[in-house]
Amino acid sequence: MKATQNLDAQDGFAMTFNKPNGWMNSFIPWILPALFFMGWFLVSRFEIIPAYLMPSPRQVGEAGVMYAFGTPGEGPYAGRFWVDAWVSCGRVLAGFSLAALFGIPLGVLSGRVDAMQKTLSTSINALRAVPGICWLPLAMVWFGIGYKTTLFLVALAAFFPIYINTAVGARQVSPLLFQAGAMLGVRRMNAVFSILLPGAMPSILAGLRLGLGISWAYLVLGELTGVPNGLGAVIMDARMLGRIDIIIVGIVLIALLGRTSDLLLSGVFRLCFKSARRLA
Amino acid sequence: MTTQLKLIPGHKKELQAPPVLQVSKLSKVFKTGDGPMTVLQDVHFQVAEGEFLCVLGPSGCGKTTLLNVLAGFEKPSAGKALLEETPIMESGPDRCVVFQEDTLFPWLTVKENIAFGVKGLSKKEKREKTNHFLDLVGLTPFGDYLPREISGGMKKRVSLARVLILQPRILLMDEPFGALDAQTREEMQDLLLSLWNQFHHTIVFITHDIDEAVALADRILVMQKDPGMIAKEIRVRLSRPRERTESSFQDYCKALYQALKKPQP
Numbered sequence: 001m002k003a004t005q006n007l008d009a010q011d012g013f014a015m016t017f018n019k020p021n022g023w024m025n026s027f028i029p030w031i032l033p034a035l036f037f038m039g040w041f042l043v044s045r046f047e048i049i050p051a052y053l054m055p056s057p058r059q060v061g062e063a064g065v066m067y068a069f070g071t072p073g074e075g076p077y078a079g080r081f082w083v084d085a086w087v088s089c090g091r092v093l094a095g096f097s098l099a100a101l102f103g104i105p106l107g108v109l110s111g112r113v114d115a116m117q118k119t120l121s122t123s124i125n126a127l128r129a130v131p132g133i134c135w136l137p138l139a140m141v142w143f144g145i146g147y148k149t150t151l152f153l154v155a156l157a158a159f160f161p162i163y164i165n166t167a168v169g170a171r172q173v174s175p176l177l178f179q180a181g182a183m184l185g186v187r188r189m190n191a192v193f194s195i196l197l198p199g200a201m202p203s204i205l206a207g208l209r210l211g212l213g214i215s216w217a218y219l220v221l222g223e224l225t226g227v228p229n230g231l232g233a234v235i236m237d238a239r240m241l242g243r244i245d246i247i248i249v250g251i252v253l254i255a256l257l258g259r260t261s262d263l264l265l266s267g268v269f270r271l272c273f274k275s276a277r278r279l280a
Numbered sequence: 281m282t283t284q285l286k287l288i289p290g291h292k293k294e295l296q297a298p299p300v301l302q303v304s305k306l307s308k309v310f311k312t313g314d315g316p317m318t319v320l321q322d323v324h325f326q327v328a329e330g331e332f333l334c335v336l337g338p339s340g341c342g343k344t345t346l347l348n349v350l351a352g353f354e355k356p357s358a359g360k361a362l363l364e365e366t367p368i369m370e371s372g373p374d375r376c377v378v379f380q381e382d383t384l385f386p387w388l389t390v391k392e393n394i395a396f397g398v399k400g401l402s403k404k405e406k407r408e409k410t411n412h413f414l415d416l417v418g419l420t421p422f423g424d425y426l427p428r429e430i431s432g433g434m435k436k437r438v439s440l441a442r443v444l445i446l447q448p449r450i451l452l453m454d455e456p457f458g459a460l461d462a463q464t465r466e467e468m469q470d471l472l473l474s475l476w477n478q479f480h481h482t483i484v485f486i487t488h489d490i491d492e493a494v495a496l497a498d499r500i501l502v503m504q505k506d507p508g509m510i511a512k513e514i515r516v517r518l519s520r521p522r523e524r525t526e527s528s529f530q531d532y533c534k535a536l537y538q539a540l541k542k543p544q545p
Contacts, residue, residue: 038288177446179353180383182371184442198387273389 055245063245067234077234077246085257088219088230091147092261095154096215100208105160107166107207108196117167124163132157132218140225150222150230157218158211165210168197169203189280198275205269205280216258231257242248299326300482301448305359308345314452319345322359322506329448330480334497336487336536342508343486347454351377352485364450370407373397376443378456382435384427384442390414391423394442416475433464437471444475453485457492469495473520475500490540494532496523512539 037057044056051059057060063077070078110117135156136149143149173196182196197204223232231250238246269276308320320340327333337343348354350361352371362367363375371377382395395410414423417437422430427438436456443451457465469492474482487493493500497516504511514535522529 090325112352137484174381174383176379176381177385179351179371179377180379180385182353183351183373183375183377184446185373186397201387204284278387 052242053153053244055248060248060252063243064249067249069244076241076243077238080229080234081253084229084231084234085253087222088232088263089257091150091222091230092154092219093197095151095219096158096212098155099162099211099215101157101205101214102203103211104166107204108170108192108200110163111170111200112196113169121181124160128160128164133221135267136221136225139222142215145225146227149225150219150227153218153222154215160216161210161214162204162207165203165207166200169200169207172203173199198273198279200205201273201275202280205276208265208269209262213258214262216254216261220254231259298329300329300331300364301327301484302362302365303350303359304362304484306346306349306356306361307358308342308349308354309357318507320356321350321509323508323510324359325501325510326512327482327484330482331474332483332485332496332498333499334485334487334493335503336490336493336540337340337503337508338488338498338505338540341503343488343503344454345508346503347377347452347484347486350450351375351452364377368496373446374449376446376451378436378439378443378451378453380455382427382432382439384435384438386427389426390419390430390438393427393438394445397446398444409445413445416444417441417471431464433460433468436460436473437467440472440475444481446478449482450482450484453483455486455488458487458489465492472496477520490536491534493525494529495524495535500536502536514539 010144040054041057044054045049055063066075068081069075072079093204106120110120132153135153138150139152143152175196177199178191181191185195219230220232220235223230224236226236228234230253235247235250237252238244266276266280269280271277291329296477303323303325304511306323307318309316309318311317323346324331335343344355349356350368352368352375355369368375383397388396391410391414395406398406401409411420411423414420416507419434419437419441422434429439430438441457456510457468460468473480473496485493485496494516500514500516501510502512502514503509506542514532516532518532520526
């Protein structure tokens with residue numbers, strides 16, 4: 001059957017992308033932060049903004065080192081970072097997991113089952129229109145201050161992007177793929193795992209990433225209500241004491257943790273699912 | 281590789297073997313906003329073991345609906361379709377379909393797509409079988425590519441390999457090469473014929489292309505539309521390989537052209 005080796009087969013090859021080289025790739029993402037840092041440095045160096053409003057990079061750096069590596073008792077925030085980060089990460093993880101636990105199955109159902117879509121979409125879209133912060137007073141009455149309220153806010157906020165993106169992804173999987181699967185012997189229920197979820201993977205992962213990002217936002221909201229620990233609590237506390245440097249440290253650390261968790265989420269999905277590796 | 285019956289494909293075959301597929305008085309009516317629409321009416325034919333049957337007709341004559349019924353994607357409104365005496369109820373790997381559209385799973389490599397339907401084999405056996413069929417369609421160097429990385433013609437080869445590997449009782453092809461350029465289309469037709477010569481699959485091939493039907497088929501069913509029914513049956517008595525430039529080939533094309541132009545009642 002070598003007769004089949006023909007023009008078509010010889011001409012077909014992997015698309016080659018115009019990739020900048022590796023050095024450029026790792027350099028480009030840091031251009032903006034570097035510019036920002038330089039601007040900040042100049043602003044504080046020439047006291048364009050007074051130091052009590054905008055501390056210098058050096059001052060913030062020192063506060064950060066103290067916060068992360070200081071011995072407890074040495075200063076007001078010394079060495080608290082690890083406990084705060086641990087607590088905050090736990091809250092994000094719990095709330096986000098809860099959101100995914102409901103968001104993905106409900107999203108799949110409303111993406112594929114018309115009746116489900118009709119039942120859910122109006123209510124969910126109405127709820128989605130309510131800004132998350134509106135839930136805060138209610139949550140505080142219901143759940144008190146602290147863990148439960150934060151968990152509720154994070155789970156509620158992360159649910160919507162996960163649900164909506166999963167539904168869109170599930171709806172967009174071509175019916176022909178299901179026909180092809182059926183013809184190749186895939187039973188109905190198996191098709192969910194072997195066709196539907198892999199086919200919808202790019203949207204599901206996008207929804208999860210958006211949800212995780214929002215989780216961090218609502219974590220801080222939940223922690224601003226006066227819990228004893230957590231990154232949000234530190235920021236709130238520093239505001240009371242006028243420690244702008246610690247506020248900035250908190251913001252930077254949340255940015256770092258948020259980005260790291262996003263990379264971790266994508267990485268774990270790429271590791272576990274072919275479809276995430278190859279489509280997303 | 282098991283061959284099912286030692287039939288020599290070609291013009292001599294007068295099909296004494298029992299039919300693999302029997303379609304009798306098959307009708308399909310769809311409900312629409314403007315009332316029922318009859319897409320297929322009293323379609324009646326048989327396909328013998330190892331036969332290459334083409335169904336030729338204009339767009340909208342119900343060819344694809346017919347194939348969907350045979351594949352088990354749609355249920356007939358009346359009449360029946362039997363695969364070896366058993367009514368066709370749902371889709372399954374005994375009646376594999378090669379679709380016109382690209383239906384490869386985009387998250388699987390070429391090899392994984394081909395191996396998708398294979399069950400009950402050890403990892404090693406599965407790998408060997410997959411490699412064998414990969415070779416049969418001439419794609420050995422591309423086994424680890426993703427569908428988006430290969431050309432349209434190559435995707436068709438993968439589609440063909442992933443159904444051939446299951447050794448279906450009947451191969452249903454729905455204008456599989458319709459979206460390809462002329463040159464690639466002819467290459468795919470040659471590939472299909474050479475595989476058919478090797479394995480003697482029973483094939484129902486849907487097309488709207490007269491040339492393609494004459495080049496491939498043992499027998500051609502010409503369909504008319506409104507409602508979709510079989511207008512004419514033409515047996516192609518040309519030896520293989522067939523040369524498109526020969527006058528006898530052109531005679532068949534003319535006859536089919538006439539049949540399509542003026543469908544007979």
